[in-house]
Amino acid sequence: MRIIGKASSINVRKVLWACDEIGIAYARVDDGxxxxxxxxxxxxVIVDRDFVLCESNTILRYLAHKWAARALLPDEPRRRAEVERWIDWQATEFNTAWRYAFSAIVRRNPAFRDAVQIETSRRDWNRMAAIVDAQLQATGGYIAGAAFSLADIPIGLSINRWMVTPMDRPSLPHVDAYYERLASRPGFLKHGRNGIP
Structure with missing residues (x-):
């Protein structure tokens, strides 16, 4: 299988981490x-023999289903829905919250210089991280339950981005503990924390 996209992209990192978790052999190229x-x-974009697929969260589901990674994406409908709900929430709510602030603070994109929008995005980003904190307190482990699941890949990468962006953040003890739990996973160290233990 080929994965197309730079390893610095958060969405490419999702797929790389999932492949490492599942044990899928792959070759990554920047462009194709x-x-x-x-x-x-x-x-x-992934190329799996004659099948080409895009959209990172769809790719995650495809990989888990094709390689029967039921520990990551259960077959039982309610447990599966809980995992998928957090995957979708990361794409629609969490990403939307941090996009402007991240583009301004980290990427220093000149199109993102409005101070009010930066502050609004930063505040919304912290509010989303607080939602993660409350969920982790409820589960006592990972985002969709006690055990690591496919949902922890996009959520974990978004939390990594939140943790390393130089901005004011609230203290979220359950997120801190989660971040350290994720660090025990080689795939997260390699694709999330950039090898920093």
């Missing part, structure tokens, strides 16, 4: 002609 099959021209 298959990118044209994504109408948005975004990464990642």
């Amino acid at each position: 002609p298959e990118l044209s099959q994504n109408p948005n021209g975004l990464v990642p």
Whole structure:
């Protein structure tokens, strides 16, 4: 299997980490002609023999289903829905909250210089992290329950981004403990924390 996209992309990192968790052999390249099959021209794109697929969270589900990674994505409908709900929440709510602040603070993109929007995004980002904190307090372990699941890949990478962005953050003890639990996973160290134990 080939994964197309730079390893610095949070969405590419999702797929790389999932492959490591499942044990899927892959080759990653920065660019490839298959990118044209994504109408948005975004990464990642995977090529699995003659099948080309884009959208990182869809790729996560595909990989877990194809390789029967039931510990990551259960078959039982309610448990599966709980995992999928957090995958979707990361894409729709968590990502939306941090996009402006991250673009301004870390990427220093000149199109993101509005101080009010930066502060609004930072505040919303902290509010989303507090939602994660409350969920982790309720589960006592990981985002969708006591055990690590596929949902922890996108959530964990978003938490990593929140932790390393130089901005004011509230103290969230359950998020801190979660971050350390994730650090026991080689895939997170490699693709999330950049090898920093």
